[in-house]
Amino acid sequence: MKFRKPTSADLPLLSLWNHHLIRDERHRNRMAPSQLKRRMAGWLKKRQYSGLIFEVGPAPVGYVLYRKEKDHIYLRQFFIDRKYRRKGLGQEAMKHLLRKIWPKDFQIRLDVLVDNRRARAFWHSLGFRDYCLGMEKR
Numbered sequence: 001m002k003f004r005k006p007t008s009a010d011l012p013l014l015s016l017w018n019h020h021l022i023r024d025e026r027h028r029n030r031m032a033p034s035q036l037k038r039r040m041a042g043w044l045k046k047r048q049y050s051g052l053i054f055e056v057g058p059a060p061v062g063y064v065l066y067r068k069e070k071d072h073i074y075l076r077q078f079f080i081d082r083k084y085r086r087k088g089l090g091q092e093a094m095k096h097l098l099r100k101i102w103p104k105d106f107q108i109r110l111d112v113l114v115d116n117r118r119a120r121a122f123w124h125s126l127g128f129r130d131y132c133l134g135m136e137k138r
């Protein structure tokens with residue numbers, strides 16, 4: 001697996017993946033792909049988040065979007081393309097990020113929707129533990 005920084009040429013793919021991510025995790029966000037594309041372009045241009053695309057051979061298989069804070073990494077988006085799932089690629093990508101990209105003494109923080117069981121199982125498989133449960137009344 002290889003890792004590369006996204007360029008403006010990747011924005012259509014990243015916004016499509018962002019759209020799939022929102023659908024797959026059953027998030028309430030209803031932004032259209034064109035809006036997601038503008039948001040993604042702004043985040044990367046203003047360096048509000050760093051992005052990396054994962055590739056296997058010539059194929060892009062997923063991406064991460066994160067922000068380095070003072071003492072931790074905030075992981076905003078992590079996604080493996082639907083057709084490449086359950087092949088260990090998500091684990092491989094995360095292990096590389098943890099070992100080679102992010103400072104070893106940094107905590108990694110992320111939010112997972114309670115109903116996103118697949119993602120919860122995934123993070124648990126990497127040693128992440130549940131910490132905070134968000135509450136709401138609708």
Ligand SMILES: CC(C)(COP(=O)(O)OP(=O)(O)OC[C@H]1O[C@@H](n2cnc3c(N)ncnc32)[C@H](O)[C@@H]1OP(=O)(O)O)[C@@H](O)C(=O)NCCC(=O)NCCS
Nearest residue numbers: 024078079080085086087088089090091118119121122125
């Ligand atoms: C969550 C996600 C990143 C997992 O990526 P992946 O490459 O399919 O995961 P891996 O193949 O590396 O799986 C590693 C382990 O995670 C767990 N896991 C992954 N997918 C699972 C599923 N559908 N059901 C149960 N456990 C699962 C298993 O323990 C698995 O190990 P195993 O296959 O040996 O049982 C991917 O499904 C995805 O992009 N989902 C949509 C976006 C999303 O929810 N992102 C996370 C937001 S917080």
